[in-house]
Amino acid sequence: MAELITITVDDRPVHVPPRIPLIEALRHWAKVETPAFCYHPDLSVAGNCRICLVEVIGPRGAAFGIACHMQTAPGLAVRTQVSSERVRWARRGVMEALLVNHPLDCPICDKAGECTLQEHYMTQGRHESRLPDAAGKQYKGGPDHRFVDTKGQERGGKRIDLGPTIVLDQERCIVCTRCVRFMDEVAKDSQLAIAGRGDHAYITTFPGQPLDHPYDLCTTDICPVGALTGKHFRFQQRVWNLQRVESIDPSDALGANLYIEYTPERVWRLMPRRNPEVNKSWISNRTRLLYRELAINRLTAARLQGRDAPLAEGLAAARAALAAAARVALVASGHCTLEDNAALLALAERLGAKASVFSGSWLPLGRPDGIALSGDPVANRAGLRLLGLADNLDELVRRADEFDAVVILHHDLWAADPAKAARLARIPQRIVLAPWLESSVRQATIALGIRAWAEVRGTMVNCQQRIQVLQACPVLPDPELEPAWRVLAELGGLSWTSELEAFRFAAQRAPVLAGLSYRSIGPYGRLLPQPAAAGVA
Amino acid sequence: MAKVVPRPELDAWQRLYIGEIFKGLLTTLSHAARSLSDPAHFPTLQYPEQRPDIPRDYRARHRLMKRADGSPRCVACYMCSTACPARCIHIVAEESPDKHIEKRPARFEIDLLLCVFCGYCVEACPCDAIRMDTKQAVIVGDSRASFVLTKEQLLDWDPKDYPPDDVQSQKAPGGLLHEQALQELRSGTGH
Numbered sequence: 001m002a003e004l005i006t007i008t009v010d011d012r013p014v015h016v017p018p019r020i021p022l023i024e025a026l027r028h029w030a031k032v033e034t035p036a037f038c039y040h041p042d043l044s045v046a047g048n049c050r051i052c053l054v055e056v057i058g059p060r061g062a063a064f065g066i067a068c069h070m071q072t073a074p075g076l077a078v079r080t081q082v083s084s085e086r087v088r089w090a091r092r093g094v095m096e097a098l099l100v101n102h103p104l105d106c107p108i109c110d111k112a113g114e115c116t117l118q119e120h121y122m123t124q125g126r127h128e129s130r131l132p133d134a135a136g137k138q139y140k141g142g143p144d145h146r147f148v149d150t151k152g153q154e155r156g157g158k159r160i161d162l163g164p165t166i167v168l169d170q171e172r173c174i175v176c177t178r179c180v181r182f183m184d185e186v187a188k189d190s191q192l193a194i195a196g197r198g199d200h201a202y203i204t205t206f207p208g209q210p211l212d213h214p215y216d217l218c219t220t221d222i223c224p225v226g227a228l229t230g231k232h233f234r235f236q237q238r239v240w241n242l243q244r245v246e247s248i249d250p251s252d253a254l255g256a257n258l259y260i261e262y263t264p265e266r267v268w269r270l271m272p273r274r275n276p277e278v279n280k281s282w283i284s285n286r287t288r289l290l291y292r293e294l295a296i297n298r299l300t301a302a303r304l305q306g307r308d309a310p311l312a313e314g315l316a317a318a319r320a321a322l323a324a325a326a327r328v329a330l331v332a333s334g335h336c337t338l339e340d341n342a343a344l345l346a347l348a349e350r351l352g353a354k355a356s357v358f359s360g361s362w363l364p365l366g367r368p369d370g371i372a373l374s375g376d377p378v379a380n381r382a383g384l385r386l387l388g389l390a391d392n393l394d395e396l397v398r399r400a401d402e403f404d405a406v407v408i409l410h411h412d413l414w415a416a417d418p419a420k421a422a423r424l425a426r427i428p429q430r431i432v433l434a435p436w437l438e439s440s441v442r443q444a445t446i447a448l449g450i451r452a453w454a455e456v457r458g459t460m461v462n463c464q465q466r467i468q469v470l471q472a473c474p475v476l477p478d479p480e481l482e483p484a485w486r487v488l489a490e491l492g493g494l495s496w497t498s499e500l501e502a503f504r505f506a507a508q509r510a511p512v513l514a515g516l517s518y519r520s521i522g523p524y525g526r527l528l529p530q531p532a533a534a535g536v537a
Numbered sequence: 538m539a540k541v542v543p544r545p546e547l548d549a550w551q552r553l554y555i556g557e558i559f560k561g562l563l564t565t566l567s568h569a570a571r572s573l574s575d576p577a578h579f580p581t582l583q584y585p586e587q588r589p590d591i592p593r594d595y596r597a598r599h600r601l602m603k604r605a606d607g608s609p610r611c612v613a614c615y616m617c618s619t620a621c622p623a624r625c626i627h628i629v630a631e632e633s634p635d636k637h638i639e640k641r642p643a644r645f646e647i648d649l650l651l652c653v654f655c656g657y658c659v660e661a662c663p664c665d666a667i668r669m670d671t672k673q674a675v676i677v678g679d680s681r682a683s684f685v686l687t688k689e690q691l692l693d694w695d696p697k698d699y700p701p702d703d704v705q706s707q708k709a710p711g712g713l714l715h716e717q718a719l720q721e722l723r724s725g726t727g728h
Contacts, residue, residue: 107614107663108640145636158639235630235640238615 008057008077010084016072021045023052023067032080035091035120037098037224038176039068042280044185046177050094051120055079055087064090081124088124096126101149101199102225103171111226113239117174147171149199156202163210165217165285166228170202173227179203179219186282186371187215203227215371218282221272232289237268245471246273246523248460249287250335250453253376254368255462256283257524260291260454260473267291267454267475272372275524278466279372287372291454297437299449300478306442311449311480318407318446319491321429322351325405329396329427332359332389333409334378336484337458337470338513339502341380341387343488344409346505350492356403359384360393362416374463383461385531386510397423405429407491409484410450414439433484450484451476457499458485459521461528468525469518591672593700596656598673599647601691602666608635609692611666613642617658625651626658645688649676667691670699 004015009030016025023039026032037049045068052067057077064087067078081087099121106112131150145158149171156170180192180203191211195204205211211219220228242261249256256279259271270291272283302314309317322328330348332341341359348355366375384391396406397420406427414421415438424430425443432444435452457472482490489496496502500518507513512528520526550556572579582589591597602610613630631643658667671694678684 105639107616108612235613235632238619240619241615 005072005074007072007075010079010082018073019071021068022054022070022072022076022078025072026054026067026078026080030080032082033123034067034080035116035124036068037116037120037174038178040178040181040222040281041274042186042276042282043178043181043222045069046181049098049174049176051091051098053087053090053094055084062086091124092126095121095124096130098174099125100131101171102174103147105172109172109226110229110234110239111172111223115226116224151199155200160204162205162228163212163216165231166211166220167231167234168203169227169229172225173203174225175201175203176224177203178222178224179228182219182222183211183213183216186218186280187213189213191216192219214284214286214369215282217285217288218272221281232292233269237263242268244271245473247454247470247473248379248462248468249279249283249290249372250379250460250470251287251290251377252284252373253379253381253463254278254372254374255379255460255466255468255525256287256372257468258283258287260471262473262475264475267294267473273523277524277527278462278464278468282372284369284371284373293436294452294454294475295477298452298477299434299437299441299447300481301449303441303444303447305445311482314446314448315487315490318431318448321405321431321446322407322491325403325429326354327403327405328355329399329403329406330355330357331393331396331406331408331411331413332357332384332387333411334359334361334380334384335410335453337380337453337456337460337499338383338387338467338506339458339499340409340456340484340488341384341389342502342506342509343485343492343494343496344407345387345509346494346502347407347488347492350494357389358392358396359389360391361411362393362413362420376463379462380460382463382465383459383467386461386512386528387506388509394420397421400424400426403427405431407431407433407488408440408444409433409488410435411440412438414443433487448487449478449481450487451481455481456483456485457518458483459503459518462525465528465530466525467513467516467521467528469521469523591674593670593672595672595674596654596659596669598649598671598676599658599667599669599686599691600671600694601645601688602668603692607692609642609645609666609688610664611642611645611662612638612664613640613645614663616661616663617667620657620661622655622657623651623653625649642688645691647686647691649678649684649686650681 005018006013007016007025009026009032014030016029023034023036024041026034034052036052038046039052047066047069050066053064054067055062055078056065057079062079079087081091102117106118112118146154147156147158148154158169158171160168160170162168175194177194180194183192184190191205191209191213192203193206194201196202217230220230241263244259244261247258247260249258257273257275259273260267261269261271270288272279272281274281302309302311304314304317328351330344332344345357348357361378363377368374400423406424408430410433413424430444431446432440433448433450434441435450441447453470454473455476456470458470459467460470461467485499485502486496604610613628615628618626618628625648627646628642629644630640633639633641656669659669
């Protein structure tokens, strides 16, 4: 980091890095809560909402300046709402202007509870309206859902279908242009634009063109009001009912950071979690909609030769099959955590010389999109490499005849490459651990249900060699389900009671993990030393 | 902190007890005599043939208010279920087909076995869509499920049973008030 400089905030010296936006310096270094609607740390500065204004003390006295567009420089002196009544007065004025045409429909707005406008209104709004009672706030209705603004002009639309994923409410929009900047700068596909001028300005797509981009739902996150709402979450749940845990994207090797937001009944949505080093504030639509799979098509018990059985019975059958087998193949999975794979290795250690461990994937590699996907669908590929596992699934196919039993940990092998997987059917005992009713489960002689990624606590290593923690969301399709590491530990006769024991076992195999704990890894992950020989995925 | 209530000191006559029994009987008999001489002010009711007159502001079973067209006035904002300390209100929202209305409840259920009849839902409602003025203080059911009121049950009430009231239901947004406000705005009286 560059050397710190000293600026003056509310007559006290604060040490901040040079040339960062003043608003960041105020928020993170001076610890002064500073409101913003148009400013977003991962977008360019637009400076159009004016709510972040502060008093800058210059040679000609104090003048208002916006904190987002001003950069820190030595000698900068500002006064914020903490010490300046003028700043508070000016912000109330800005807020009043922003709210002139904003509807009072917070009770039915999906953003209510996490709305920036609502939050700052509560702290610095003018709580009594100076508008005549009859002005504005009238919903016209009609086929295009027009509304009447404060001047009495009919305009806009309250339910504009922008595309396959998003609905726009132009009355709620405060024209901060975050969504436009997101599409321009991050998605690099300018599908949104501002049309009209002054108080007629509105957000729209190009005529006849939908808003349709693999990342377009990110615009609903950064929208500071409820103007852009995702169809997947629209009217589904009020946000204040949701609890959340930190997790990562299990479908991609970048491991985009996200929150799992849930009520005790179900998971309602996945939201991006800002990590400047990994995914900034973005997750792809595909990742965001993964939560839908958590409640459907799950393997919640065991299956013996296609017949449903309780988990305990399945576990006993699997243990007997492993004991009877002379040669056992174990297939580690990059879709599971380090802990799960460590438990597989521990099982192999217990089985001794008759066990061979394989790993890898037949899923095709894509290309990184530069936003929040690396293109590699195997989330924990680097973690497998860390545990000393080679990508040798093809070798298993070649040597299929040698084995009497195979233990497959959460792999959709028969869907990924049916021709190669068909040869695995020669192994008489196929024990599959899977959270979903995937193709491997249909081919298994013994299938055991396990918890899915959202329901386990564990770690994965992403393609940057960053180890990241998944926290467990307590919503389970069946309370009997156990994490894969526990099922594997039980198969191996190990009495592991916590995923930490599995993590410690992993640290024995991968010394770089030694001394780490979930707490020391932290919410943003921890960069591990790059492996010497391996290429970057 | 616990409050200590001092026991009254009893004298010898009171401790003998017999006199106090007759004093108690005298109270009962005096009530009986007063009731017989003035049956109109009988202090007890012949329940269930006779029912007490429950005041309108008694917090009784809930009802959902309606718009002019009979659809629920509720906009499924979840304020009532958020305010509810017993968590007995379950709402599922959906998009309204009505162009004037954005959101409406697909399901609206109140579990009366969980409900503590505190009235917070009525207080919380921003559009006066839920009231507890049905005077139904006695709720009978034969299974747990029968105590869960559905949206249809909550909407099933007769305007004749309630006093005429200007704000009763017909002026919710999407109804007449909306058109009226628009006209005022156009004619300039509101601006």
